[in-house]
Structure formats: structure tokens, C-alpha cells
Amino acid sequence: MSLYRQLLARQEERRPIRVGVIGAGKFGTMFLSQAGRLPGVHVVGVADLSVDRARSNLALAEWPAEKYAARSLDEAAASGTTCVLEDSGALIRHPLVDIVVECTGDPVVAARHLVAAFDAGKHVISATVEADAVCGAALAKRARDAGVIYSMAYGDQPAMTCELVDWARTCGFEVAAAGRGHKWRPEYRHSTPETVWGHWGLTQEQADRGRLNPKMFNSFLDGTKPAIESAAIANACGLDAPENGLAYPAGRIDELPQIMKPRSEGGQLDGPGMVEVLNSLDANGDPIDYEIRMGVWVCVKAVTDYQRHCFEEYKVISDDSGRYICNYKRWHLIGLELGLSVANVGIRGEATGTADSFRADVVAVAKRDLKAGEMLDGEGGYTVAGQLRPSRLSVGMGALPLGLTGNVKLVRDVKVDTILTYDDVQLDEDVTAVKLRREVEAMVEG
Structure with missing residues (x-):
């Protein structure tokens, strides 16, 4: 029913x-x-x-x-x-x-x-x-x-990605990678609410009409939201985060099977079972046709020759080995x-995705040189952006989670593009979110 x-x-x-x-x-x-x-x-x-x-x-x-x-x-x-x-x-x-x-x-x-x-x-x-x-x-x-x-x-994209991963595993496929799309240029990591609309592709009039929050939309553009959503996907689906953060490989949807597989097999990932984001801009910053900027995807691997032959017989677009294919939803409609x-x-009585592990984390990275005494302004603001890291690395270095950077005071200088640590800020340990954070940090094996 x-x-x-x-x-x-x-x-x-x-x-x-x-x-x-x-x-x-x-x-x-x-x-x-x-x-x-x-x-x-x-x-x-x-x-x-x-x-x-x-x-x-x-x-x-x-x-x-x-x-x-x-x-x-x-x-x-x-x-x-x-x-x-x-x-x-x-x-x-x-x-x-x-x-x-x-x-x-x-x-x-x-x-x-x-x-x-x-x-x-x-x-x-x-x-x-x-x-x-x-x-x-x-x-x-x-x-x-x-x-x-x-x-x-x-x-939201994490729950929709969870659905695709569940489809893949319930069908008996091996999940090679999963994630979302994004429009990305390296310089976007320094974007602020004042620069967001030009990069995003909206006029101020369109933003005003939709009552759009520039700080919130800037969190998408500067890489924070892709990192956050990738962490949620990894933690709900048992996938791994890239050691050096999201790489944003660029490509068309039909190139996903070739891109989203391990480098050892000709792809662009650290290994199998990863979370990643597909870039909708090419190396020159030009839009790629048939992109998945607003959607989600999963790449699966045929683990038997029979599966691979079925892909071929039913004309499924694959990588050059014939073993990797993708499934996707090109659009997500958010609250709709x-x-x-x-x-x-x-x-x-079922969740549409929920975290059952703490494999991936989002660390705060300085957008500019920051001075002791400044107040951090959190997601999408002027001071920090979020980047994805494996939690075993972030917890080990005492990295400050991006989600705890709202209205927090710096106690020492931090250079641009540097990961902040707990030692850089004054944090109230009695806050519920901080207590919960300590609980998940305790889940990480040293």
C-alpha cells in the first residue's frame, strides 16, 4: 500500500x-x-x-x-x-x-x-x-x-542520497561512492554574504523576491554546506571521507562511473566506499552540460561477471571496465x-536517513587572517568555512567543528586557510551541542 x-x-x-x-x-x-x-x-x-x-x-x-x-x-x-x-x-x-x-x-x-x-x-x-x-x-x-x-x-540531499544507497545495497550491489553535486571554484572558499549572489547566479532582485538569506546561501557556495551534507551522508551510510577533504572532481552525469571509483582502477577517489561531490564547472570555470549541481547520485560496482554482463545487455552507461554504473536524482526540491x-x-515508523556512526567531520577553516578577540560568525559568514575530514583525523588534532563557531570568541590569531582547534576559542562546555559533541568524539577509535 x-x-x-x-x-x-x-x-x-x-x-x-x-x-x-x-x-x-x-x-x-x-x-x-x-x-x-x-x-x-x-x-x-x-x-x-x-x-x-x-x-x-x-x-x-x-x-x-x-x-x-x-x-x-x-x-x-x-x-x-x-x-x-x-x-x-x-x-x-x-x-x-x-x-x-x-x-x-x-x-x-x-x-x-x-x-x-x-x-x-x-x-x-x-x-x-x-x-x-x-x-x-x-x-x-x-x-x-x-x-x-x-x-x-x-x-535535503543527505536523505535523498541515503535512499539511493539503500536502493543499491538492497538490490545487492556494492556501493563504490555516493554524494551530491555542486558548483565549485577554489576561490569560493573565501566568499562572504556580500559576494554570494554574483557567484551563485542570482540577481539581488531575485534574492529579495525569494526572501533568501545571503549567509545561508553563502554556506553552500563556500563549501561549508557540501561538507556538512557529505558528512551526514557518510555517517548515515557507512562511507568514508577523503583524507584531504572534498576534491570536487568535475564531470557530466554520464561520466560519474568513470570518475567515482578508486584511483587504482582509473578513477579519482582515494579508495572504495567514499563520499564525494561532483563539480558542475570545468577547469576554466565554465558550466558543464548534463550536470548534477542540484542533485544526488550513487555509483555501484558489479562484483560478478554476470552483473557486468547484465549492465551491458541492458545498455546501462558504465565506466570503461563495464563494472561501474550510477543512479541519480538530478534535482532536490528541499522543503517541498x-x-x-x-x-x-x-x-x-522509519527514518529517511539517520547517523549510526561518526566517520566524517566538518572542521572550521579560516577564510582570512583572524585576530585574537574577534568573534566567529559561523556557517556562511565572513570568518570561517567548513571542510570535510575523516573524524579519526579531526578528533585527533582537536579540530574545532564548524557547527560550534557561531558567536564564539577567538583567543589567539589564526592564519587564513588554517584549521581552527579548540585551543583557538572560548567554548562553553555546558551547552547541549557541546556535550553531544563530546559524546560523538568518544565514539572515535584512536
Whole structure:
């Protein structure tokens, strides 16, 4: 029975999946624009520090005003409408909320929300993949201990990559590599919110129309978000991170099987079972046709001659050995696709991806020469970018996680392109995200 039919059945039974959304930014608004079209799903509440902004974004998403006019969560639950409120804690604790969707984008805030939701016995879908990169395996353990589900958000690239990896392994293939696409030039690692739109390919007018956050979009451009999402993929799928960070090999989709295999076999990877990002720009910085900038992919290897012969017989595009092929989704639609996570968690009791290890990490790297006394401004800002590393290396060197660099004070100078360490900053060890980080660091074997 399909998920959609089961959602229809929940609607007919007047037994909807009741959802609370925390954060009405871009991701949250994209989901909310679809939520009214999902049978058997009721958004009971939307919590945001700016109620006015949340209401404005609901209007932007074409919600009728009467649909979000409920004065309380109780009224919303009884009437089938939605309450917009500031207090995320009240939303998390409300007995008629089944699933909490966390989409603030702030890993420190998200970690606090997630633990509170687990303690309240609520399932969680987290669109704040930044928290997953910092301490995902610890969050997953907390959820298991509480008897609830902790899930990545479908529509974001990590969950969609997890789906492709699961497809490959369930079919009996060996996963050679998996990842996402990106538009990359080495100089982008120094990009700031002031330079992002020109590099991204949008006008200021388009950015303003979409109410796009330049800091958030800059985190994609400067390599931080690709590193974060690659770490989430590796930790959920049991894949390895490149020792020197993402290499961003360039190519067309139909070149993926040749590129995403070990160097020992003519590819561009350190070894088998890796996470990597395919670049949509060639060496001159020109766009590649048939690229996968906005999508995800998996490369698989035929481990028998019979499999290889089947690839050939069914005209599957392969590498020059005939053993490697790829499967992919060329586009991801972010919050517009979150309904799949809601349905999977609410009906099947399954996560659409969750960390079960700590194999890959995202370290903070200086964008410019930094001086003692400066405040770091976190993901997508002016001071640091994130780069992917194997956690066995990052933990061993005491590297500072990118996700813990928001509003943190430097205590000594750091040169441009240098990985920051814990010794470079003042960090509050009592913060929930820091405590969870210490838990995942303890999972790494020396």
C-alpha cells in the first residue's frame, strides 16, 4: 500500500499525523507551502522567534489567513487549523503533536530542541543537517534510548542520497561512492554574504523576491554546506571521507562511473566506499552540460561477471571496465519534498536517513587572517568555512567543528586557510551541542 493511500486512509479515519514546525525560514516555508495539500497531515503549530515573520511567510506560501488564526495549540488541534507562536518549548511539549520538524538551521539551537523533543517522547525530523554533522550519532543514540525516531529530512540531499544507497545495497550491489553535486571554484572558499549572489547566479532582485538569506546561501557556495551534507551522508551510510577533504572532481552525469571509483582502477577517489561531490564547472570555470549541481547520485560496482554482463545487455552507461554504473536524482526540491519524511516517520515508523556512526567531520577553516578577540560568525559568514575530514583525523588534532563557531570568541590569531582547534576559542562546555559533541568524539577509535 502506497504512502499516499495510507495518508488518505488517515484522513478518512480522521486520525491525522500531527506536526509541529520550528523555524519558518526558507525550508520551513517550503514545507508549509505543501502541507495543506497532504491528506492525513495536520500542522498543529509553527514556532518562530518572529511570529510576524512566520505569518508573513505563511501568507507568501499562499495560506488563507483563517488557516493560521488559531489562538492556541489546543484550538488548532480541535479545529484543524494552525497556531503560530514564539514558544518552541510549548510546541514540543504539547500532547497532540506527534512529530517535531526542526528547521531553524542553527546547530546549537537545534540540538537543544532535539533533545527536548526526545525527552517529550516526540519523533523528530531534522532539516538542520548542521547539527547532524556536529553530533548526529549522539542524537541518534538519544532518540533510540527515548524510544523515538530521529530522521534526516527528505528533500535535503543527505536523505535523498541515503535512499539511493539503500536502493543499491538492497538490490545487492556494492556501493563504490555516493554524494551530491555542486558548483565549485577554489576561490569560493573565501566568499562572504556580500559576494554570494554574483557567484551563485542570482540577481539581488531575485534574492529579495525569494526572501533568501545571503549567509545561508553563502554556506553552500563556500563549501561549508557540501561538507556538512557529505558528512551526514557518510555517517548515515557507512562511507568514508577523503583524507584531504572534498576534491570536487568535475564531470557530466554520464561520466560519474568513470570518475567515482578508486584511483587504482582509473578513477579519482582515494579508495572504495567514499563520499564525494561532483563539480558542475570545468577547469576554466565554465558550466558543464548534463550536470548534477542540484542533485544526488550513487555509483555501484558489479562484483560478478554476470552483473557486468547484465549492465551491458541492458545498455546501462558504465565506466570503461563495464563494472561501474550510477543512479541519480538530478534535482532536490528541499522543503517541498518533506512530506515523504513525515509519511515515513508517521506511518511506517522509519527514518529517511539517520547517523549510526561518526566517520566524517566538518572542521572550521579560516577564510582570512583572524585576530585574537574577534568573534566567529559561523556557517556562511565572513570568518570561517567548513571542510570535510575523516573524524579519526579531526578528533585527533582537536579540530574545532564548524557547527560550534557561531558567536564564539577567538583567543589567539589564526592564519587564513588554517584549521581552527579548540585551543583557538572560548567554548562553553555546558551547552547541549557541546556535550553531544563530546559524546560523538568518544565514539572515535584512536
